[in-house]
Amino acid sequence: MHDEFLCHVTAYGVCGGQRIGVPLGTYRAPTLALALWWMRDRASWIAERLDPQPGNPLFPPNSIAPVADTVPDVPGVLRAWCGDTDRQEEAADELAAGRLVRIAISDETTEYELLAESVDAVRMQRFVPALSTPAA
Numbered sequence: 001m002h003d004e005f006l007c008h009v010t011a012y013g014v015c016g017g018q019r020i021g022v023p024l025g026t027y028r029a030p031t032l033a034l035a036l037w038w039m040r041d042r043a044s045w046i047a048e049r050l051d052p053q054p055g056n057p058l059f060p061p062n063s064i065a066p067v068a069d070t071v072p073d074v075p076g077v078l079r080a081w082c083g084d085t086d087r088q089e090e091a092a093d094e095l096a097a098g099r100l101v102r103i104a105i106s107d108e109t110t111e112y113e114l115l116a117e118s119v120d121a122v123r124m125q126r127f128v129p130a131l132s133t134p135a136a
Contacts, residue, residue, distance in 0.1 A: 003030070003031075003119070003120065004028060004029065004030055004118070004119035004120070005028070005029040005031075005032065005034075005035035005095060005116050005117065005118055005119060006026070006027075006028055006029075006115075006116070006117055006119055007025075007026065007027040007028075007029055007035050007038050007039055007042075007114075007115065007116045008023070008025070008026050008113075008114070008115045008116075009023070009024040009025045009026075009039075009042045009046070009112070009113070009114050009115075010022065010023050010024060010112075010113045010115075011024055011110050011111070011112055011113075012110065012111040012112075012113065013109055013110045013111075014109075024042070024046070025042055028119070029116075032092055032095055032096060035095060035116050036088060036091060036092055036095075036116075039091070039101075039103070039114050039116055040081075040082045040088075042114060043078040043079075043081055043082050043103070043114060044078070044079070044082055046074075046075070046078055046112055047074070047075035047076075047078040047079050047082075048075075050074055050075045051074075051075035051076075052064060071107060071108070072105075072106065072107045072108070074105050074106070074107050074110075074112060077105045078105060078112070081103060091103075091116070095116055095117070095118060098118045098120065099117075099118075100115065100116070100117045101115065101116045101117070102114070102115050103115075
């Protein structure tokens with residue numbers, strides 16, 4: 001069982017013809033449960049900022065407008081992932097086995113990526129090449 005997890009959220013877009021990433025948050029989770037909680041929390045956070053509830057008093061009247069049905073529903077996909085217990089269990093199993101978990105969804109301009117990985121697995125990936133390097 002892996003004990004600590006690195007979690008990252010990044011938004012990718014194109015600027016000046018180059019793909020760039022903008023970090024939206026990082027968390028070093030001391031437990032598997034907290035890693036999954038943080039990923040769900042960040043997914044919800046992104047969804048709420050992309051698709052706020054129209055009755056929210058923080059937004060002035062008529063400042064939120066619906067988009068066409070052809071626009072990818074990034075907030076809907078993120079909210080669905082947060083509420084899907086089967087997919088949460090799959091992510092937990094992958095992380096517990098030391099494998100990287102990546103959730104990525106995009107619209108016309110931006111890709112949103114949530115990543116989590118075991119600190120132990122990252123350390124092992126760095127250590128293994130050193131073991132296989134021949135001595136002079």
